[in-house]
Amino acid sequence: MNTRVTMADVAASAGVSTMSVSYTYNRPSRVSAATRERVRAAAATLGYAGPNRTARSLRSGRHNSIGVVLGEKLTYAFEDPQARRFLSGIADACLDADTALVMLPNLHRDKDIARIRDAQVDGYVVWTTEIDDPLLDVLVETGRPTCIQGGPDHPGLNWIAIDDRAAAGAVAIAALNGRSRPAVIALRPDTRRESTVVRGADASDISMPVTRSRLEGYRDACLHSGIDWSTVPTLFTTDNTRAEGERAARLLLHDNDIDALLVMSDELALGTLDAAAASGIDVPARLAVTGWDDSPAAAAAGLTTVAQSLFDQGRSAARWVLGLSDGVENAIWRVEERTSTASETAPKPRTV
Amino acid sequence: MNTRVTMADVAASAGVSTMSVSYTYNRPSRVSAATRERVRAAAATLGYAGPNRTARSLRSGRHNSIGVVLGEKLTYAFEDPQARRFLSGIADACLDADTALVMLPNLHRDKDIARIRDAQVDGYVVWTTEIDDPLLDVLVETGRPTCIQGGPDHPGLNWIAIDDRAAAGAVAIAALNGRSRPAVIALRPDTRRESTVVRGADASDISMPVTRSRLEGYRDACLHSGIDWSTVPTLFTTDNTRAEGERAARLLLHDNDIDALLVMSDELALGTLDAAAASGIDVPARLAVTGWDDSPAAAAAGLTTVAQSLFDQGRSAARWVLGLSDGVENAIWRVEERTSTASETAPKPRTV
């Protein structure tokens, strides 16, 4: 263990002050070439590997690391394709900045909040959470820069997201072209996990901002298409998985006369295609389906979906948190219109 | 920012020494109930959230965090299903122990090694690397407990893995039942990324221990089945993806007369099934295929494969690193024999 060698040892060995050693590592230009050389030589001789990070953090208040808060067990984050792309973007920014990445699961217990508050990080990137998550105020109190993917827009914290409401409206319009009996398959409305079906779902009841905004957008499109929202069933899912999507579709298609499924993720949407295929329901002739995120599997399945780059959003959020940019970039989206929403009047898929 | 409130402030306010405050947080049983109560009250009044972690680390030398070293960009770790399951297991152990998880990509540059060495962690879990990775000696020098999934078995470091050689031998025997012209699709032999095909591949040339051991096992099985290893082509892939598997299979099947593909991952193996289907080659009648890891997709595709729990291995490795167990658990495996290796003499798939 060379941990024993300190800056003072190197200074003594090189015949200079500790400050010259410190400067040699932190601001080499402030030190004469001769001093620098002697310090390097002494360090090499003693096997000094550079300043102890903990002592440096204690004194300077900086950590060279970023915390990523996931509102789940990490297992979930690693399994969810969207979360993964976002994480990859963060990791990319960290690599550029030589910053460590600390994973901070938040299961909404007191100890989780304490762990996140006390984490030795310079700032936080949060993967979407509830509007009234008590963690948010705790993060504000840390005084550390924080950016939340998908919102909410909480005073004192930054956020990055596409305009989910507008995107939901646009993709729903693609599905509702000539159709009038839609149903919605929604992501979970809050951090609890229970599956429910309601008609005319009230977005203001929903505390996950992403789910809320997308639901508002679907509703906008229904109103615009002359569809009575109070008749439209919404199924809130528990997991963002293909199997859950299939289950949800079976339930909705069994109990209702549906000709369009507005689905808040590609994973779930692919599951609905499985269910339709199993039931012999032709997509798009008898049922239009839309997804969200434009995954490779969605493209392969001809699924109309909302395309956004979660990688870019992760990268942008992390860069802002690390002080490498003045603000987060504007997150862009577009509707990828494919065969799952094709109709006789508009037979040729196109990109809007 | 309540960061300003220190233990000394709380002690003064409660009319006790700093040590009593420290004990109240760290070893409450060593303090009288009365003192404890007064400290808690003073802390609440002042908004003191508990000991500063950085100062605690500096003084105690402990960090309450574990480093996960991945021999790639994190993007890769998040995309690779096997790495993900292993990471999930580590995360699970961390959650139990209230330990932070620090992600440490290793792109084999000097700065990566320095970042890993200087990370403020109590120990490391490493996702398989090369036998001669210079990082290994650096990890030994840190004096911190380290466990490597898949090896290598490096002096001073611990490792966890199944007996890859034995498992490879067993799964290959399942494929070679009545077949005599196998080819191997291997994971990469080292951290470089280039695709090559060789006949009679020499395992001792290979520096990734997992790849080496599996190749040895396949060779064992060939010898046992009377197949001349020097005639067996091995294709080393660059990425562990389905698309790469398809590409590899096309290449091998085009240039050779092959009746069995021994493939080192399910992802790659599923790609070979795609290639076979596209070429109208019947599996298993004209071609047997084996995979590795028993992913859900492998089960769905009827792929014979080696089953192991990378989640359990990650959890076990992390628990040992965190000092929660005396040693890593024995990692178990079994061959899941399915239709992709069925033959006339043994028509009924079974589990060995």
Add this chain to the structure above:
DNA sequence: TTGAAAGCGCTACCAG
């Protein structure tokens, strides 16, 4: 360009 002093906030150690 260099250096001395003064802690960052906490806990190991040992004495009461």
Add this chain to the structure above:
DNA sequence: CTGGTAGCGCTTTCAA
């Protein structure tokens, strides 16, 4: 059970 002392290894601040 309680508390004083003595730093952990470094960087900020200010002076030379």
